[in-house]
Amino acid sequence: MLADIMLGQYFPGTSVIHQLxxxxxxxxxxxFISSIFLAENYQAYSIVAIFVGIIITLAGIPLIMILRxxxxxxxxxxxxLLIHIFTTPGTIVYVxxxxxxxxxxxxxxxxxxxxxxxxxxxxxxxxxxxxxVTLTDGIERLLKPFxxxxxxAHELAMMMTIALRFIPTxxxxxxxxxxxQMARGADFTSGNLLRRARNMxxxxxxxxxxxxxxxxxxxxxxxxxxxxxxxxRTRMKQLHISRRDWVxxxxxxxxxxxxxxxxxxxx
Amino acid sequence: xxxxxxxINYVYMKxxxxxxxxxxxxxxxxxxxxxxxxxxxxxxGKSTLLQHLNGLLKPTTGIVSVDGQxxxxxxxxxxxxKRSVGMVFQYPEHQLFEETVYDDIAFGPRNIGxxxxxxxxxxxxxxxxxxxxFDQFAKRTPFQLSGGQMRRVAIAxxxxxxxxxxxLDEPSAGxxxxxxxxxFGQIIKMYKGTGITVVLVSHNMxxxxxxxxxxxxxxxxxxxxxxxxxxxxxDCQAELKEAGVDVPxxxxxxxxxxxxxxxxxxxxxTMDAAAQSIVxxxxxx
Numbered sequence: 001m002l003a004d005i006m007l008g009q010y011f012p013g014t015s016v017i018h019q020l021x022x023x024x025x026x027x028x029x030x031x032f033i034s035s036i037f038l039a040e041n042y043q044a045y046s047i048v049a050i051f052v053g054i055i056i057t058l059a060g061i062p063l064i065m066i067l068r069x070x071x072x073x074x075x076x077x078x079x080x081l082l083i084h085i086f087t088t089p090g091t092i093v094y095v096x097x098x099x100x101x102x103x104x105x106x107x108x109x110x111x112x113x114x115x116x117x118x119x120x121x122x123x124x125x126x127x128x129x130x131x132x133v134t135l136t137d138g139i140e141r142l143l144k145p146f147x148x149x150x151x152x153a154h155e156l157a158m159m160m161t162i163a164l165r166f167i168p169t170x171x172x173x174x175x176x177x178x179x180x181q182m183a184r185g186a187d188f189t190s191g192n193l194l195r196r197a198r199n200m201x202x203x204x205x206x207x208x209x210x211x212x213x214x215x216x217x218x219x220x221x222x223x224x225x226x227x228x229x230x231x232x233r234t235r236m237k238q239l240h241i242s243r244r245d246w247v248x249x250x251x252x253x254x255x256x257x258x259x260x261x262x263x264x265x266x267x
Numbered sequence: 268x269x270x271x272x273x274x275i276n277y278v279y280m281k282x283x284x285x286x287x288x289x290x291x292x293x294x295x296x297x298x299x300x301x302x303x304x305x306x307x308x309x310x311x312g313k314s315t316l317l318q319h320l321n322g323l324l325k326p327t328t329g330i331v332s333v334d335g336q337x338x339x340x341x342x343x344x345x346x347x348x349k350r351s352v353g354m355v356f357q358y359p360e361h362q363l364f365e366e367t368v369y370d371d372i373a374f375g376p377r378n379i380g381x382x383x384x385x386x387x388x389x390x391x392x393x394x395x396x397x398x399x400x401f402d403q404f405a406k407r408t409p410f411q412l413s414g415g416q417m418r419r420v421a422i423a424x425x426x427x428x429x430x431x432x433x434x435l436d437e438p439s440a441g442x443x444x445x446x447x448x449x450x451f452g453q454i455i456k457m458y459k460g461t462g463i464t465v466v467l468v469s470h471n472m473x474x475x476x477x478x479x480x481x482x483x484x485x486x487x488x489x490x491x492x493x494x495x496x497x498x499x500x501x502d503c504q505a506e507l508k509e510a511g512v513d514v515p516x517x518x519x520x521x522x523x524x525x526x527x528x529x530x531x532x533x534x535x536x537t538m539d540a541a542a543q544s545i546v547x548x549x550x551x552x
Contacts, residue, residue: 173361176356176361177361177362179318179323179356180354180356180359180361180362181362182323183321183323183353183354183356183425184374184375184378184424184425184428185350185374185375185378185379185428186374186378187378201364202362202364202374205364206361206362206363206364209361209364209410210361
């Protein structure tokens with residue numbers, strides 16, 4: 001039951017997008033997200049849409065997965081649409097009781113919710129095409145310059161990696177302890193809220209103990225192998241910026257350039 | 268009086284790309300009073316099979332019945348039948364949570380609504396069974412005990428439910444030889460003393476050879492051998508090899524003697540008996 005949970009949403013593949021350096025993908029995503037705010041008319045939006053479409057195709061992610069990533073934020077998208085439709089002043093096209101629908105509102109609502117959709121799709125593409133570990137690697141390297149102002153970049157990344165690593169382990173452990181206590185007559189599913197919370201104690205206490213024990217063992221094991229943080233550490237998988245990555249940056253900058261031109265020229 | 272598994276199949280994560288058949292076509296009867304050893308290498312379906320015996324897993328197809336009662340039906344009788352099968356998981360000490368040894372052992376009996384007086388009797392009895400001095404341990408916190416002691420507390424917690432069938436999954440894993448001997452000594456004592464039915468999963472063939480009177484070998488989710496341990500060790504070495512398990516070193520040694528023409532007795536499980544048999548065989552020459 002618990003083992004069925006999928007970790008993250010990484011979709012393994014070998015596409016160009018998958019092969020990009022994680023840093024490139026993170027920075028390009030940030031650049032793209034800011035560039036969306038340059039777009040404010042349908043022409044610019046179509047350019048952005050085509051761009052997103054090309055990336056999805058290149059990454060080889062099934063459309064159904066993309067749509068699924070939109071699902072949790074569906075409510076926010078709809079809310080954005082409705083608020084804009086009903087609150088923007090302008091030429092009235094329809095009256096619905098105290099609410100008025102304006103032409104400007106329809107435009108704004110559509111553009112704003114599309115903007116949200118693009119934001120979500122492009123950031124999901126980042127997690128679809130980058131495995132969690134690679135992603136943390138990328139984040140670590142990007143945060144490195146901030147070490148000078150006291151940001152523990154390596155430690156943060158290590159914590160993220162360890163946390164990710166232990167999610168399946170702890171799920172398995174939960175499953176086992178649950179079964180063991182059920183075999184001793186424990187009941188996790190019936191009763192009111194308070195009772196159910198109290199019934200969780202036989203599960204939570206052993207789980208915490210085991211998590212602490214694992215943390216302790218892991219710390220000892222790391223120390224035994226002379227682990228001592230970021231400085232002078234070498235890595236098994238070196239991040240490598242290749243020509244592909246420069247091309248990617250070029251394309252993103254080109255997109256930004258085009259969007260600026262469209263913004264200035266098309267009114 | 269027996270646990271009967273009829274045509275049991277179990278499929279993990281059915282209808283997903285990760286679908287995997289864990290066990291298939293399992294038909295066994297575990298009779299009252301048997302001491303069954305189950306072996307098989309990692310992933311052979313042992314644990315999955317065990318969890319069917321007390322309803323923790325419901326078979327994808329097939330019927331599990333305990334003393335004639337299908338345990339996967341709803342209702343009180345099915346529930347009671349399920350409760351007559353006690354289950355000791357691997358590393359059972361990981362499930363301890365109460366403040367005192369006493370309370371942890373009493374957790375099971377209290378859950379099934381047993382009177383406090385009877386709970387007290389059962390706690391004392393189970394602690395006695397696993398060799399924990401009541402006065403010395405009952406009020407202590409389980410988390411300050413040694414690994415072997417913690418495991419005994421956990422086993423006592425299952426015994427306190429007074430099951431008719433006791434299932435143990437690798438009860439000696441991670442213990443030192445002394446702790447292992449103690450645990451097994453207590454299991455044997457209990458088996459002989461109460462007539463409880465025991466199902467024991469172990470990687471250690473010697474333990475199984477010494478204790479079990481029936482051996483089941485699992486391979487690839489199926490039962491590949493089922494019979495008396497000594498016969499299986501003597502006659503089915505090819506099958507054992509295929510299942511990825513080794514015969515006990517002692518049996519292996521005796522087999523080698525026989526191959527070299529020294530007629531020793533295969534059916535020995537202790538070092539002393541082996542020594543005597545070798546001495547006798549040499550004497551005959």
